[in-house]
Amino acid sequence: xxxxxxxxxxxxxxxxxxALTGGASHVGFIFFGKSPRNVDPExxxxxxxxxxxxxxxxxxxVDADDAALDRIIAxxxxxxxxxxxxxxxxxxxELKARYGLPVIKAFSVHDATDLAAIMPxxxxxxxxxxxAKPPKGSDLPGGNGVSFDWRALAALDGDVDYMLSGGLxxxxxxxxxxxxxxxxxxxxxxVEVAPGEKDVRLIAEFFQAVRAATNTMSGAA
Ligand SMILES: O=C(O)c1ccccc1N[C@@H]1O[C@H](COP(=O)(O)O)[C@@H](O)[C@H]1O
Numbered sequence: 001x002x003x004x005x006x007x008x009x010x011x012x013x014x015x016x017x018x019a020l021t022g023g024a025s026h027v028g029f030i031f032f033g034k035s036p037r038n039v040d041p042e043x044x045x046x047x048x049x050x051x052x053x054x055x056x057x058x059x060x061x062v063d064a065d066d067a068a069l070d071r072i073i074a075x076x077x078x079x080x081x082x083x084x085x086x087x088x089x090x091x092x093x094e095l096k097a098r099y100g101l102p103v104i105k106a107f108s109v110h111d112a113t114d115l116a117a118i119m120p121x122x123x124x125x126x127x128x129x130x131x132a133k134p135p136k137g138s139d140l141p142g143g144n145g146v147s148f149d150w151r152a153l154a155a156l157d158g159d160v161d162y163m164l165s166g167g168l169x170x171x172x173x174x175x176x177x178x179x180x181x182x183x184x185x186x187x188x189x190x191v192e193v194a195p196g197e198k199d200v201r202l203i204a205e206f207f208q209a210v211r212a213a214t215n216t217m218s219g220a221a
Contacts (some may be wrong), residue, residue, distance in 0.1 A: 003177075003214060004184035006163060007191065007203060008060065009037030009143060015198035016050045022207030027051050028058040028082065028186070031072055034139040036196030037188065041075035048076055058082050058104065062141055066098070073099050080104060082129065084142050089120040102126035104163065108133040108141070109148045112155040122160075129186060132166035145189030147172070150179040170205045174213035185210070 007019035008028030019027050029044040030037040039047070048057040059078035061069065063085035072078070081099065083092060084106040096103050105125035107117055110133050118128055132148040134141055147167030156162070164182035169190030176182070189195070191202040 003182075003210070004163065005207070005210060006058065006165075006184065006186040007188075007198075007206075008058070008165075008186055009035070009188040009192075009196065010047065010198065011037060011039055011043075011196065012198065013047065013050065014200055015203065016047055018198075018200040018203040020051060020054050022203055024055045025184075026056045026058050026080070026186075028060050028188075029076065029078075030060045030143070031064065031068070032060070032062045032084075032140070035143060037143060041072045044072075044076040048078070056080055060084055060142075063087060069095065069099070073101075080126075082106060083125075084129075084131075089124050092121060093124050096124070096126075104129050106131055106142060106165075109152050109166075111149065112152045114152065115155055118160070126161075127184070128160060128162040130162055130164055130166070131186075142166075143188045147176075150176055153180050153182075170202070170209035173206065173209050174216065177210075177213050177217060 004025040006026035006028055007024045009030050010016050010027055029039050032038055051057050056079040058080045059072050059076055060082040080102045082104040092105055103125050104127045105121050106129040109130045131142050132146045134144050138144050145167050163184035163186045164180055165186035168187045191198055191206050193199045
């Protein structure tokens with residue numbers, strides 16, 4: 001099965017073009033005021049048109065209320081919603097029904113005990129996303145550029161569809177894929193030169209590293 005690759009926190013046409021040229025399956029837009037990657041829904045709506053028919057456009061929100069989500073959905077027309085806050089299984093189901101969109105639910109992981117949290121979301125969220133816990137003092141629930149111990153995911157059932165995120169970059173993606181065999185990966189800080197500032201060269205290098213890693217893994221199989 002092809003590896004899904006999401007480049008998240010996009011804010012400029014150049015960065016989106018680099019993500020699409022590299023072969024991103026998903027492009028993510030952040031709607032969270034405290035993030036250096038925050039975009040307004042209208043800007044995201046303009047930017048996401050480049051991805052039409054090429055990659056799924058994902059709206060990333062954090063405990064957003066209905067009014068904020070209504071505005072995001074109307075202006076951006078995302079293909080998917082990513083819930084990166086403390087949204088309950090009930091809220092997740094409600095949003096799926098309200099907008100008729102597939103939902104990615106994010107979980108923060110330190111060790112295998114954190115995986116118990118996913119149980120009530122199985123059959124509710126369409127896909128799970130595993131990110132590291134935010135460092136102490138961080139204002140952001142994600143996008144902190146920190147990894148967790150990927151061995152924690154060894155306890156997952158084989159049928160769990162998820163994306164691995166948190167501190168991925170061109171230098172560690174081979175090890176991350178080898179450790180997890182993740183069906184999808186998600187990166188933001190690792191292709192930036194400063195918080196919120198994507199770099200087209202780093203994006204291209206990330207895709208090269210992913211291709212090299214997947215070629216090595218399929219050769220070894
Ligand atoms: O990137 C952000 O600023 C952000 C803000 C609020 C919620 C989620 C956010 N990003 C998510 O974090 C991971 C990527 O993090 P990293 O920078 O690669 O470590 C990814 O799931 C983004 O969607």
